[in-house]
Amino acid sequence: MTKRFGDTVALDDVSFEIPQGEFVIVLGVSGSGKSTLLRCMNALETPTEGEIRVGDDPVTSPRDDIAMIFQQHNIIDQMTAYSNALTGSLNRNSFIGSLLQLQDESDKLQALEALNTVGLLDEAQQSAKRMSGGQQQRVGIARALVQDPTILLADEPVASLDPGSSQQVMGYLRTAARKRDLTAVISLHQVNLARKFGERFTGLRDGQKVFDGYRDEFDMDVIDQIYGDIDTEGMFAADPDEATEASGGSTDDASSKRASSGGMAK
Structure with a gap:
């Protein structure tokens, strides 16, 4: 899928598939295409080329199940x-x-x-x-x-919150997704929250997908791929001890989800 705004290419030939029930974190700096990707998934924006599909159905207008x-x-x-x-x-x-x-x-x-x-x-x-x-x-x-819904999208849902509230909100998002077997796609800029709550990670840089993988592959080299020369230290928000077991539990290995069928396609 490609999305242009005039001469600006917001998304450049981005393609991936998400099995049903997966909890995906989308990472990238401001302007990398995260919000545009989510807005295309919800038909708030129309792709210039390509399409979003849920199962075999193209997403051409807002849907009650998203x-x-x-x-x-x-x-x-x-x-x-x-x-x-x-x-x-x-x-x-x-x-x-x-x-x-x-x-x-x-x-x-x-x-x-x-x-x-x-x-x-x-x-x-x-x-x-x-x-x-x-x-x-x-x-x-x-x-x-x-x-x-069957699909839950969240665009920077904790950007304006303090670190403790951010962890609570992310914990409840993950709890809700697991409890209802929702496919969830969450955009974030806090790398530590992504590592704490994510199962799968998609990295965008200048509108292009530079990474798409799971927890065992998501290391500092990948973070450098996504953020380049930008100092990522500020993206690691404080990690207070009141943690997330009460508001979402620990992150399980996502391998069991990889074999699931359905979900949102490219």
Whole structure:
């Protein structure tokens, strides 16, 4: 797949396949093509050449089974965490019905379950504007889960968060993906978070894919391939001791996932 914006080549002949259920981290400096790749996967941008496929189906318009989490969580401050999560069911309900919270009981239970998945069930009735940035991003994850996707995309979901909140959000993302067998593609710039949570890694540089592999191949030589002469020290955010077992568990070997079928193709 290639994507051009005028004379600028944002993605240059990028091709790969993701088996169902894999947790993929996309790495690269600003301008490397990470956001454009995710926006093409969600049909927010149209490839100039090539295509995105889910199974055998080309992605030509936004799909209910692909959910997107943005760097800015875009939740509604005046609403509660529960009400925000419930808006994930808009694809199944009318706007007026959603505004009046006339959704089916199953949708309401799904919203509560999603909040429980991201550790916010006790804060379900708390106003979003009274929540921390990390909590607000977790509400955004819950909203995406209520959409009931099979593919979860997240574009720099922790870029504006402190290191501790970043680890929590990444832990909950991984927990949600495992619990629901979601195919997840997450763009990051923090290398240490990628190493901590990723199963598979795709590196972009100047719009080209320079690496695509698994944990056992992801070493400092690969990081140099992706980032070149840029000093990567600042990308290794602090790694506090309150770690991720409570918010996502340890990273398992991804080898069992490699044999899975389905997922998102080139």
